[in-house]
Amino acid sequence: MKNAVYAHPNPSPEAHGSSNFLKNLFFPLLSSSHPNIGERLQVDMHAHWLPGVDDGAQSDREGLAMIRGLAELGYRKLIATPHIKKQYENNPQILKKAYDRFLKVVAQNEITVELGLAAEYMLDEGFEEHLASGPLLTLRDNYVLVELPHHNIQMLSAIQKTLFKLQVEGYRPILAHPERYSYYFENFKTIEGLKEAGCLFQLNAMSLAGYEGKEITKRARKLLDQEWYEFVGSDVHNPQQINYLKKVSLTREFQNRAF
Numbered sequence: 001m002k003n004a005v006y007a008h009p010n011p012s013p014e015a016h017g018s019s020n021f022l023k024n025l026f027f028p029l030l031s032s033s034h035p036n037i038g039e040r041l042q043v044d045m046h047a048h049w050l051p052g053v054d055d056g057a058q059s060d061r062e063g064l065a066m067i068r069g070l071a072e073l074g075y076r077k078l079i080a081t082p083h084i085k086k087q088y089e090n091n092p093q094i095l096k097k098a099y100d101r102f103l104k105v106v107a108q109n110e111i112t113v114e115l116g117l118a119a120e121y122m123l124d125e126g127f128e129e130h131l132a133s134g135p136l137l138t139l140r141d142n143y144v145l146v147e148l149p150h151h152n153i154q155m156l157s158a159i160q161k162t163l164f165k166l167q168v169e170g171y172r173p174i175l176a177h178p179e180r181y182s183y184y185f186e187n188f189k190t191i192e193g194l195k196e197a198g199c200l201f202q203l204n205a206m207s208l209a210g211y212e213g214k215e216i217t218k219r220a221r222k223l224l225d226q227e228w229y230e231f232v233g234s235d236v237h238n239p240q241q242i243n244y245l246k247k248v249s250l251t252r253e254f255q256n257r258a259f
């Protein structure tokens, strides 16, 4: 079948090492010969391959390249999570329309991996309007992927208030890449406060592979050691970033298959 994409057939031998010490670790490998991140997770629940809606894929060609690249890592299902935040004026209707159009492009290219659509909501001033104006774009029934502003830092109490409202409406927040929020790591109690406020945590796989720098890799490892991550996402924004994912091998189970 022309242009079809299939899962990598051989799981990484490193992922099945007999050492008990290694058994429960999650570590980046330097070799790209046996990528297994997709085989381990099955579902990528955070990525920006839907073209033309945010700072992710800028063309169908880029979007297709990202889907192919991810599928080659062994993922069975890929969920696009475009940004919903002030600068993009996205909402569920706009994104569904863009997604339906792109699905036709994907079908023409005979790509066999399963696809889905959710969103990554910025918890900024505009978020409560989205919450009030109708159903959010969720992962499965009620899981909402959220991120925090890197600038315009909010007080923990304000974030907790928003998280509380979200949960009162029946949603379950998943905080994207907590390891990337430098400000909140200055006082680790803030990260604890986000967990206590009901956030499930999602690790960016690229954070482990050094894409964001040593400090972020260190924070990611700390949260991993504490077993605070429920999910792992690629958060890829362009086809080149997939090379970083090839360096990551997972030896622990996460909950991605729920989606």
Ligand SMILES: [Fe+2]
Pocket (backbone or CB within 6 Å): 046, 047, 048, 120, 176, 235
């Ligand atoms: Fe993202």
